[in-house]
Amino acid sequence: MKLLLVDDHQVVRQGIASLLRSMIPAIAIVEVETGLDAVARYGDLQPDVVLLDMGLPDISGLEAGRRIRQRWRGAAILFFTMHDELPMVRQALDVGGLGFVSKSCAPEELAEAVKRVAAGQPYIEHPIATRLAMNVERPVDHRLRDITQREMEVLLMYARGESIPGIAGRLCVSNKTVSNHLAVLKNKLQVSSSVELIHLAVDAGLIRYGQLGEGQRV
Template sequence: MKLMIVDDHQVVRQGIANLLRSMIPGLVITESENGQEALSHYAQNRPDVLLLDMGLPDISGLEVGRRIRQRWHGAAILFFTMHDELPMVRQALDVGGLGFVSKSCAPEELVEAVRRVAAGQPYIEHPIATRLAMNSERPVDQRLKDMTQREMEVLLMYARGESIAGIADRLCISNKTVSNHLALLKNKLQVCSSVELIHLAVDAGLVRYGRMGAGQRL
């Protein structure tokens, strides 16, 4: 089996690689540290499974997944991220993700997810799958449906306490572009202030109290 790990932290990539090699015989692993590199490496290696973090420093994992699925429809993408808010899970599945697990999952569950996705079977970490099922009838704020992936990223980071400069640095865009995104979001989401914007994000389940704060990664 060929696996590609995409994460901007070398220690995370190496830790996952060592874990999976010890539990999946014959596994061949390549690594990428950002979105652009992931797109290039995927074209060269065509792995059986793409283990993809969402919080990359240049192109978001969601955008990487969308581009890969557009070009290679059979790509098997397993999203692997720190945060498991249901709207993010749904976006990951909407762009073509076959699986979703959090970085807090048990090693055995990560291995099972890799094996399932490699076999073309969907896999969602059990607690997340349960929450998805229980919330399937929850009304979705219609204002959120027209948000782009970049707008969702900006809103999530801002609601979690990231500064405008911090968001700009992580997304490799200017402070002015971030400010413009926030102004457009207020208009699109029909709110008048930054506080209302954050409250909307919390009420919609995009972030949870106790999990916001500067420096957190998607």
């Protein structure tokens, strides 16, 4: 089995790789730290499964997954992330994710998810699957429910301190398009300022204060 592991923290990558090698015989793991690297390496590697984090330093895991699936429709993507908010889970599945597990899952569950997704079978961590089935959302989840995948991408990057021109460059769109997305986000999420938008992203668990960029707007 070939696995492409995408996470921007070296210690995390090494820990996951060591864990999976101990639990899945003959697994070959290639590690990359950015979404753009994942897209660039996928064609050469043709992995059986992509283990993909959401919070990457360039484009988000959502955008990386979308780009991979656009070019390689058969790509098997397993999202593995700190984010377990239902709107984020739904968007991960909407961009073509075959599986979703949180970083708080048991090692055995991660290994099982990797094997299932590599075999082309869907896998969602049990507590998350239960919440999806029962549509159990937190108050902040409800506010995020109606935003699009592109709006979520813009929100994640903006909340991490990326400038409007920086976001536009990464997404290959105009500054005006990004500004329009931010205006729509404020309206949909019922906030009136950039500070409120960032605080909502923190409250929703989409970003943590330690991840805010040095140039973060306040």
